[in-house]
Amino acid sequence: MKRILLLLFFIVFGLNLQAQTEKSDKLYFSEALNMHLSKYNSKAEAAYKYRKFEKAEKLFDTLIDTKLKSTYIDNFKFLTIKRKEIALYDFKKPVYLLTYASWCIPGKGEIPALNELAKKYQDKIDFVILFWDKRETVKELSKQFDSHINVLYVDETKNNHSYVVKNLKHSLGLPTCYLISGNKQIMDIQRSVFHPFNISKEESFKLNYESMNSSITNNLIGNPLEPESIKLSAVPPK
Structure with a gap:
């Protein structure tokens, strides 16, 4: 009996030691x-x-x-439109995190492309838009996004010394996209697609869709099951 208890002790001790080592290596x-x-x-x-x-x-x-x-991305905390606090680790799927601000105007095809991709990958990826704005502004802006996109915010006027503001906004600027695996490891960090201002909405949509889709398939879900070229059904209405 003593030998069994001793063996169990060493097994549990070894597992705890391994877990602590893995944690410290992150x-x-x-x-x-x-x-x-x-x-x-x-x-x-x-x-x-x-x-x-x-x-x-x-x-x-x-x-x-x-x-x-x-x-590994930190477990940053944000607010929902309903003022509920939510942590990044609450999302269990791989996360496509895009940081925005109301004064940072996205390309004309960027949001439509993002909406299409959110519908396409809703079962595999959590899409998160993070605004650095006041709740009232974000609430209005959130109407542009598909229901499968989580629109969150941090009001910097009330959190000017916040840990999340310092790391996610003032470090790399915005808009910035973070591609985060299910275990919260950062697979890549990218900036938005920049293209000539005078191109059409359809051209802008195509450029953004292809770029975002490539990032998602290469970093978050592996090889795509279909070509990256856009199907006719994926083109947004005019």
Whole structure:
């Protein structure tokens, strides 16, 4: 009996030790930012100052690819339109998180493309739009989004020292897209599609749809089961 109890003790102890080791091995997004953001900012500011935009973009991509990818997103907390607090870890599926603000106008085809993709992948992915705005503004803006998209907000005027504001808004700017796996590991961080202002709504939709769909299939659900080209049914009404 003693041997059995001793064996059980070592099994439980080993499992706890393994769990603690795995937990300690995780590097979180906020920790990685704290280590590398200052150096990135100084180089990026110099690049923008001298109008070296390609270099600035390369610096951003390098920061993401070498320092922030594969880290684990923190369990940031937001508010729903109904003023209910919700944590990022409350979402159990992979998360497509896009940060916005009312004064940051998306491309004319961006929201329609996002709405189509939210309907397409509703069973596989949680789509989250995070606004840095007041509730009244966000409530009005939320009408643009499909019902399968979770529209959340953080009012910075009331949370100007907030941990989430510091890390998700003031670190990488906006709009910024975070592709987060089911275990909350960051698969990629991307900026929105930028295209000429004078293209049609249909062209803008196609560019955004293809870019978002590629990001989703490559990072959150594996290989697509259908071609990435847009079907006629996916084109939004004029």
